[in-house]
Amino acid sequence: MKILKDHGDTVGILAVWILLVLLFGVLSDHFLSANTLTTLAGRIPALTVIAAGMTLVLIVGGIDLSVGSVLGLSSAVLGLLMVDWKVPLVISAPIAIVVGMLAGTVNGLFTVGLRIPSFLVTLGMLEICRGAAYLVTRSQTKYIGASVEPLASMLPGTTFPISFFLSVGVVVGLQVLLEKTILGRHIVAIGTNEHAVRLAGIDPRPAKILVFLVCGTCAGVGSLFHCARLGSADPNAGSGMELAAIAAVVIGGTSLLGGRGSVIKTFIGVLIVATLEAGLAQIGASEPLKRVVTGAVIIAAVSVDVFRRRCIGENV
């Protein structure tokens, strides 16, 4: 019982994921294969880093709707630099990340400085970044080609791409930040009760701004993985990704009200979302069915989590 209480959350959603994998294994002839695992590892890095950043924002009690568009803008900038201006990846990649960081910082400054709900600020940023992405690329997809693909190539000796390991690195890094540092404690405390934090003599503003900055940076990093996988920069990249990220984070048990969450569990949430998408495509499900099933799984996964918490007497 103690194990269940300490790690029950993780075990619970991990079980949901394994169940999904087994289910598709039965339904499809070729799902349970090393190949599927490799494809899965190849497609999740962008969503993983974005969902990781989003986890922190949700824990602090905010929301960031702009991540998909920020990814689009960072991709657009990367495409412009590499295709039109022939700038090598080592220089354009940091610039693309900085674009994301700037967008995140603006989100944070407006949310915290003017005390505008982050929902509104990031909704505005969603529009701004998407528009800017179209402007930068003149609405054209930029084909970058081999120069960006090294990030998506396999790590020597493994069957997983480099981007996958980097994204897992981000997940672990942010989890450590959350659990083992004072800043992490502050983030959780702010999400639980910001007023109390202020009364304790801690200024919550720097931490909050930093969280949005990190989230924007994650979107910038995600754009690199996204472009590397597709070999192209697409101004439409990442549209709707904010919702997939929020779904993954919430499936991972992070509270939309703030104060509770884990980046590692978000990662399992990402696995669930991605496995579902891959599995449904592999069994050749129709588009309407895909949507219905995806929605149902999101609700089911969250319900299981809430139910388990109630069983062990947690107040949900």
Added chain:
Amino acid sequence: MRTILFAMRVLAFCLIASGCAPKEVDHNAPVTGKTPCIALIMKSLANEFFSTMAEGARKHHNDNKKTYDLVVNGMKNETDFSEQVTLIEQMVARSVQSIVIAPADSKAIIPALKRARDAGVLVINIDNRLDPNVLIEVGLTIPFVGPDNWEGAKKAGEAVARMLTKGDSVAIVEGIPTAMNSQERCRGLRDAMNDAGMNIVSSQSGQWEMEKANSIAAAMLSEYPSLKAILCANDSMALGVVAAVAASGRSADVKVTGFDNTSAVGEMIVNGRIVATVDQHGDQLAVHGIEIALSVLAGNSTPKDTTTAVDLVMRKDAR
């Protein structure tokens, strides 16, 4: 605050009014005595196909500034046709002489177009054909100018079929299922495949998007190890599919086709990663529509439907 709002309203009104305000009498102008104003209403300008179309129209207008005025409008979201209805109403309120429209929905737009016609606005349909049955039902005849998507897709399908052997497994990546042009293209691809005796093992929607198409293709490649070709309803999706094929290490075995001939696939055609795409000359499409509108406004009779050219694009040595 109220003053600012008022100022903004005045400004907005001026901006709207200025575009089509009566100009000085031009001697070359048609009988109306003023330069006709044509409104071009498209789907999303974020889509390269439509931004190219808009550019072509603007260029044509620049060369013919004295003959007509042009207002170009696009919508934000491809699937939100209500936005297009609003645009149509705005253009009618602005009393343009003609609306040249690429409908976002083949049926739902028709009532708004009927109101436009009742208000005396000439309507020309380009790109995506309005549903003929609904047009008959409301008693409208609207000339259509556009490519034959079925024919274009069939050409691309036939080109790929020549590279395969009978009975090979192929898959199709569709656009948004409700869009007429996606349906037509997929019908063309299916017809070509069935005629050549290929085995279509899967057909799924990539929602016109690169990323979606990439995921779907990856799944198809895992599920069907003997897959020989993936045919896509547009180029954006073809790019995503090419990346998935490359990631699976089967570039040599799996052929990919696209549709639209966008700038990004040029290189892909050259290096053979995409074997064929279809050029429907988007930049000329709106221009054709505008020219027909001008001709009718000048007093000529309304033409029948016009099909514009669709050309297969392949590497020279692969033809």
